[in-house]
Amino acid sequence: MQALLALAVVGPLVGAVAALLPAPPGLKGRDPDQAVLRHGVTVTGAILVVTLLLAAGFDRDHASTMQATTDIGWIPALDVRVHLGIDGISLPLLVLTALLTFLCAVYSYFKMPAGPSPKAFVALILVLESGTLATFAVLDLLLFFLAFEMVLIPMYFLIARWGGEGKQAAASKFILYTLLGSVVMLLGLLLVGLDAGTFDMVALATDNGRGLSTSVQVIAVLAIGVGLAVKTPMWPLHSWLPDAHTAAPTVGSVLLAGVMLKMGTYGFVRVLLPIAPDGMHTFAPYLAALAVAGIVYGSLACLALARPGAKGDLKRLIAYSSVGHMGFVLLGIASMTPTGVNGALFANIAHGLITGLLFFLVGAVKDRHGTADLDTLAGATGAALYARAPRLGALLAFAAAASLGLPGLAGFWGEMLALFGAFDPAEGLSRPAFLTFMAIGAFGTLLTAAYMLVVVRRVCMGEPPARPAGGTGLGGGSRPEPQSAAAVGTTRTAETRSAVATATTTEAAATTEIADVRRYEFATWTPLVVLTVLAGLWPAVLLGLSDPAVQKLLAGGKS
Numbered sequence: 153m154q155a156l157l158a159l160a161v162v163g164p165l166v167g168a169v170a171a172l173l174p175a176p177p178g179l180k181g182r183d184p185d186q187a188v189l190r191h192g193v194t195v196t197g198a199i200l201v202v203t204l205l206l207a208a209g210f211d212r213d214h215a216s217t218m219q220a221t222t223d224i225g226w227i228p229a230l231d232v233r234v235h236l237g238i239d240g241i242s243l244p245l246l247v248l249t250a251l252l253t254f255l256c257a258v259y260s261y262f263k264m265p266a267g268p269s270p271k272a273f274v275a276l277i278l279v280l281e282s283g284t285l286a287t288f289a290v291l292d293l294l295l296f297f298l299a300f301e302m303v304l305i306p307m308y309f310l311i312a313r314w315g316g317e318g319k320q321a322a323a324s325k326f327i328l329y330t331l332l333g334s335v336v337m338l339l340g341l342l343l344v345g346l347d348a349g350t351f352d353m354v355a356l357a358t359d360n361g362r363g364l365s366t367s368v369q370v371i372a373v374l375a376i377g378v379g380l381a382v383k384t385p386m387w388p389l390h391s392w393l394p395d396a397h398t399a400a401p402t403v404g405s406v407l408l409a410g411v412m413l414k415m416g417t418y419g420f421v422r423v424l425l426p427i428a429p430d431g432m433h434t435f436a437p438y439l440a441a442l443a444v445a446g447i448v449y450g451s452l453a454c455l456a457l458a459r460p461g462a463k464g465d466l467k468r469l470i471a472y473s474s475v476g477h478m479g480f481v482l483l484g485i486a487s488m489t490p491t492g493v494n495g496a497l498f499a500n501i502a503h504g505l506i507t508g509l510l511f512f513l514v515g516a517v518k519d520r521h522g523t524a525d526l527d528t529l530a531g532a533t534g535a536a537l538y539a540r541a542p543r544l545g546a547l548l549a550f551a552a553a554a555s556l557g558l559p560g561l562a563g564f565w566g567e568m569l570a571l572f573g574a575f576d577p578a579e580g581l582s583r584p585a586f587l588t589f590m591a592i593g594a595f596g597t598l599l600t601a602a603y604m605l606v607v608v609r610r611v612c613m614g615e616p617p618a619r620p621a622g623g624t625g626l627g628g629g630s631r632p633e634p635q636s637a638a639a640v641g642t643t644r645t646a647e648t649r650s651a652v653a654t655a656t657t658t659e660a661a662a663t664t665e666i667a668d669v670r671r672y673e674f675a676t677w678t679p680l681v682v683l684t685v686l687a688g689l690w691p692a693v694l695l696g697l698s699d700p701a702v703q704k705l706l707a708g709g710k711s
Contacts, residue, residue, distance in 0.1 A: 492573020
């Protein structure tokens with residue numbers, strides 16, 4: 153188990169170096185580009201197998217105990233150690249990261265985004281995977297920071313070199329926001345480690361803040377929380393996200409939403425809750441208020457983008473929806489209760505599955521139509537996916553239903569448990585305030601359903617035919633002036649021709665075929681669909697892993 157966890161963290165780095173080397177003659181395939189893409193699929197597939205073996209060997213009866221641990225001295229003067237381990241909180245995130253990266257590699261093998269050489273693309277994907285897996289596996293504060301920052305440069309280049317319109321500005325905004333947040337976070341991590349005399353996260357969690365004064369905890373939570381909030385992202389530090397998603401290639405958006413956003417919320421649970429509980433208690437009401445503000449803001453932004461005539465981009469809409477969904481995660485964490493934190497961790501996994509699927513689907517729609525503009529997709533010559541690509545339309549409707557929190561699918565449980573956590577927050581937190589936050593969050597679920605249903609109606613069904621101008625029937629409208637018989641005949645002929653032309657155009661648009669789900673798309677998306685259903689029908693698989701570890705973290709390292 154120790155070797156497997158070390159291989160999962162280091163393996164992608166070795167694969168990234170190998171991707172930059174010339175392929176052996178027998179492995180080149182049709183051309184060198186094909187060989188390096190196949191190399192990416194092979195390495196990410198091997199890492200997925202390794203994480204699945206870790207999951208199979210994980211002792212579920214002791215999910216609160218760190219397993220597969222490695223603890224080697226690195227910088228003795230600062231007590232910095234290469235300390236790795238997994239528990240019921242980090243294991244699902246490891247598997248999710250490995251799965252999404254593998255699916256992105258398979259998708260890119262068949263649909264490589266336009267840009268420079270695939271060698272650099274595959275190497276960046278593997279470095280990104282290594283950094284993300286390390287973030288969820290390391291148990292030292294400084295190593296956590298290094299892994300946390302390791303993913304920024306690969307994602308910057310994925311957006312800047314393989315992105316679409318506005319990619320340079322989006323990539324610059326992404327790196328500027330995240331790096332500034334990271335500088336503040338590093339100061340907070342150094343404050344905690346130097347004041348406590350150790351950077352070991354297990355020792356600090358067991359101490360449960362007893363070695364840190366309240367003032368140090370408050371400052372640490374403020375500094376570290378800013379860096380984590382930028383990566384989550386939390387309103388109002390979210391403005392880099394819509395631009396990054398809109399410009400990023402499809403696989404970049406999948407990894408950004410499905411994996412990288414989870415690093416911020418994971419930091420709140422793994423670092424701040426157990427290490428600085430008094431500081432978290434001070435800031436919990438403010439965190440909850442910003443969380444529900446993000447829920448409502450993200451939903452209203454999506455509604456504004458979805459309305460006819462807004463020229464809303466579908467990828468941008470899904471990005472804003474992530475702001476709302478991550479608000480539920482932060483609300484659960486802010487409750488500081490086992491119910492709320494378990495809901496936050498479940499919502500983390502559900503969001504990775506569902507939003508990853510949504511970005512895959514939106515990327516496919518954009519590839520087929522050359523645009524993600526909602527007005528174009530919903531117009532007379534637009535998508536109308538139910539008629540023109542029924543399987544693609546059905547999958548989009550399924551993903552939208554899961555995203556809005558339909559019971560029986562993965563999106564339901566996390567948000568419900570986060571609201572339950574806010575209903576009865578931790579001792580010492582204002583219950584009336586959290587009941588207000590719960591009510592606002594529940595209203596956000598209605599807004600989520602509203603904009604998702606609008607998107608499904610417009611993209612999958614198309615716009616309804618325009619109503620004729622003027623009043624008809626019994627409802628009023630100005631009475632037409634008398635016309636001569638010849639004028640009436642001419643008018644009726646023109647109306648008939650216009651109606652025939654409109655019907656012909658609409659029928660042609662509806663019957664024009666576009667490619668439905670292709671084989672490689674089916675292979676890429678099916679695991680996400682299956683897991684979304686299984687997590688919705690059998691939530692105990694995830695909750696049984698996370699609950700003992702959460703109980704231990706909140707109890708100060710005591711099972």
